[in-house]
Amino acid sequence: MREPKLIWQLFPINILILLGAMLAIAWYGNHSLRIFYINQMVDNLEAQARIIAPQVGQLLVKANFVALKDYCFQAGQRIPTRLTVVDQQGKVRCDSDRDPATMENHADRPEIIKAFNGEIGISQRYSATTKQDMLYMAIPVVDDKISLGVLRTSLSLAAINRELQRLFTRMALGILIITFFAGCITLVVARQITRPLELMKLYSQRYAGGDLTEKISVTGSEEIVSLAQAMNKMAAQLDERMRAVQGKRNELETVLAGMVEGVIAVDPEDRILYMNNSAMEQLGIEQTSTKRSSLLEVVRNIDLLRFIQHTISRDKSGEKTIVFNQGKCDEKILQVHGAQLYDAKKNRIGALIVINDVTKLLRLENLRRDFVANVSHELKTPITSIKGYVETLLDEAGELPQHVLDFLTIISKQANRLQAIVEDLLSLAKIEEESDREEILLERGSIRNILQNAIEACSAKAAERNIQLILHGEDHVYAPINGPLLEQAVINLLDNAIKYS
Template identity: 40%
Template structure:
């Protein structure tokens, strides 16, 4: 059934009740008034008939003409039609018409009772007079033989009908006025009742839409006690719901922030194996937009068979699961520690599951690097220690007596001790650089790149002369960059020492510096060290800047390096928001390039001044 507004349920009902009541009142008033007037006329006409009845009876015994003249004159004076009918229904005299031309009246409804000895009444339209008449007939004894007849009197009821018509008009006017007043009062009452309910409805709609910022406050003034109580209850309910919604929104935002910022990949799946939510980490893992996958079947998003088996098992058995799963992002494997946890509703029924994937790839890689570092640093430290220990024991066993061997052995001990000291120094240097990088404790001042190359050349000049290697400087003019001069010099010196160590005698090593700009207009300074050494294979390039990593371990130790120089260069470049790169072709040499952000033009002008 179609619902109807409360206003249209109250307003038409009130108006309808008023209209029906007024119609009933009008009908009752008119019918009662008409009956009262008719009864009064009946009584009056009967009294008239009784008054002239004896005279009519006496005159009917005499001559016909005086009798008829009496009837005619009496009827005219009394404004009443008088008719005398004998027992056979024949009209003997009439005050208005010629009695000889009149029909038999024996069957007239008012005459028939009178002929039987009773008083008869009738109300009908008279064709003779052309108006409504009230007839009353009483029995009388006529003639010399006093046979029974009837004396009928008739009086017009047109004045009564005119009066009733006027009464009808007045009652109709009163009725219309009352109905109009009832319409206004009903309209006012209906609106007074329905408007608070409509306000309550709007408030409830705002709550259902979650529009807590536009909460409708219901004003309970000018209401009935019951309606005011209902409004107060709804206002209190709205306030409580508002507070709870705000708490829920706050908790949802907190959960959303936690969910989005989680480093672990999280996927929420419903009981129909469709994705409910996926955080940014999971979207990045599967290289899919997190908003697009909502409502998608999990088979179309997750293609790994092991993960799908875990999802099926958890949804089927409603039990948690944990295992390691390997995914492949291209050719690179990704190791995931995966947890599958069922989701339950308030009735502890399964409503889906939560898939949490922790990426162990970086952790494993760091663990491998840590293990390699421990192994390498142990090996690098153990080699000189073993040599020192061996030669010292040899000296203690009697080699001290042989002056030539003793000097040679002590020289070896000093070299190994120097090498051990260099390793320790490089480790301390690397540790200090990393610490400053983490704490961002470094002071950068605008400096000229060309001066860095000249200082590095002067530091390594003796080593270059020993190997008869020519070092040339190729630097563009006026290249400035924010830098910590000692650290950048150390990075260039490390690269230059490596180039001198691995380059053959009589070769050329180039220190080059030039500038560039990217498509966004950002300026950079590039410092390169170019050698003509044996070069580096492609398989070594990704790990070349790791600590203690060597392409040729035996040859590297023969060159006297610690295996930490390139790692120090990488951290110094990162400390300056720069990068270090290497290009190498086996047999044709290598090029190591440090790229630093260039100083702004105004700082370059200040540095030049």
């Protein structure tokens, strides 16, 4: 439901308040004037009654009711007032407008009752006799403190009602005119109030759309101007921060776009948040927008999909080697690293995947390994031959000159050294071959036998340096081991210890 505008909230309220106030004033004025006119009429009726009362009293004392009737008729003709005389029993003795004989007993009339009690009786009511609203004023008629009856004077309220009705009509017309002009003024004032607010609304929509450069310039009350200044300050701060964020974002995108490694960011629903060009190239994806696309729609390798989903669901990072396009001419070997993404509140928001194309590196490594293994095997035979010939010559040392013996000794040492290097290379190639397996093969074996073999292999070097190798420990110690790897590791430790002792 659309909310009403401020101008249409202010306008009806002001008009209703103004109209209510004017009506209240009109009602109060009309009521006050009515009371004023009635009080004036009461005063006139009382004055007239006071003048007529003495003559009425004399006629009542004489019980001359015929003369009393004539007097009331004549007096009622001279003044525009109805006169009525009532005796102590409430019987109407004379009336200036009606025949007393046709009138009912007036003892129960409110103004008559008060007059009987010695008070001035005043009453307003509809008269069944005259068929109109009447104002009655009654005073007691007294002779030597003896109550003879009541003299009542009355006037019709029709004239007052008509006058008040005309006055109220004029006041209502005035109220309508005043309300019309007040409404126009209210619209103008409300428009002056809402125009700056509408302008600020327009600028706030521009701010929401990212246009934070324009400033709001409004005039009006202090509150509106202060609000506009606050919005300008807010827009300037937001613009500064947005520029800083945009700059950092551009820097980050530049760095990620320039990386050789492929980078993919995904959310917990397997939707792609970011993918750089390297990742698209490595995975054979067309250079189109992949943001917010489903991972299943973009990535076609099942092993990579499983790794990404596994990374999202677990709490630690991991890595895996994946063969992409296996068996095809463009086969690739990808080293994939995965880690979880968290927001500032430590809530998991997805995962980050880094892809390295290690195809060339692994090929070169395999070439190096094969070369080392082949060269080592090829060198082993001539080195063995050289050692054999040198040892044969050294066995016949008595027939050779001393300098030849020195050369042969040097050759023998260097041949032994070269043979040790070749054996180390072969061992290294074997270790690398074992490490390439996903799991190292372990078999239950004797630890003591491994240590004893390592000591025998290093005993000659130890003897040359006058070092004695002694094995202490239990004879029957077994564990799951890889015998050749463990033996080579112990030999390397002993060889280094002998060499640097």
